[in-house]
Amino acid sequence: MKTKSMVLVALFAALTAIGGFIKVPIPYVPFTLQIVSVYLAGCLLGPKLGMLSQLVYVLIGLAGAPVFAEGGGPSYIFKPTFGYLIGFVLGAYVNGWFVKRFQLVKTSSIFLANFACLLVVYLLGCLWLYAAMKFIVEKPFTVAQTLLFGFVLPIPGDILLCIICSIIAAKALPRTSLIINKQGVAS
Template identity: 40%
Template sequence: MNAREVAYAGLFAALTAVGAQIAVPIGPVPFTLQVLLVLLSGLILGSRLGLISQLVYLATGAVGFPVFAEFSGGFAHLYGPTGGYLLAFPIAAFLVGYATERAGETVRGMALGSLLGVGVIYLLGWLRLGFFMAGDFEKAFTLGVLPFVPFDVLKAAIALGVAKTVRKMVEVA
């Protein structure tokens, strides 16, 4: 990795941390801007750097820096009820970037990648939350996925617009 790539990956890790602090608690899973930043990391940085940026974010939080929602940190967050959402971030960023790269950076490819990324976040988050709810996956879906769908569709649309603009202005890789 060159210095520019390190800087971009670090920037998106930091932006994800900032997005985590804009949190509105709704049930067991807070509403944050993290998903928007995860999508943007894949859309703008691509699969490799998007993945790295989110791994840096998780590692920073795991060692105790207060980068997770509500200025929290620590390894326990990755294994708690919302840990599935967090652990999905690097996978989602990679998939968003990969779909964008494979589709030649078309709006269709970026949109498909964004929906795939959100889907992975929901899937892993829902499964982890369901285990913490004594296997009540229906309740976990109702509390941990459904309330967020409209907001995350909006975040995906915003991410597409921002990414198209930023990619025109800045050469990332």
């Protein structure tokens, strides 16, 4: 991996960590700005580096650095919100794949890629939330409760961020793709 690739991966991992500290507490699943870094990592770095940036973030947190919205360490796997972190990794890949595969440059089409990313994050997040509440916390949620706390309450803010990031990515992609692709950064 080239130096620029490593720097970009580290930058987006750090931005995701910073986004975790900017949060609005809502029951069970806090609303954070982490998804902004996930959207932009996928769009601007491509599927592989975007995914790698989120994987680095998750691994640093699991290693013990308090970079997650509620701390860090290997025991974080047992938190009801850990599925969203897995979703960040896969969501960044999906987002980057759509942008790269279909050469998306318009705000509306980038929005669809970002929204696909968001759906991946919420799918994995809600599945983990349901299982963790049932088997780990032992306060089982119904499917309706899982959807309310894991999807309905936090998604309006994430859709707004999806729109904002789509506009940013549409403006930034032509500029960053020239820098990234000409300097040999692999995606």
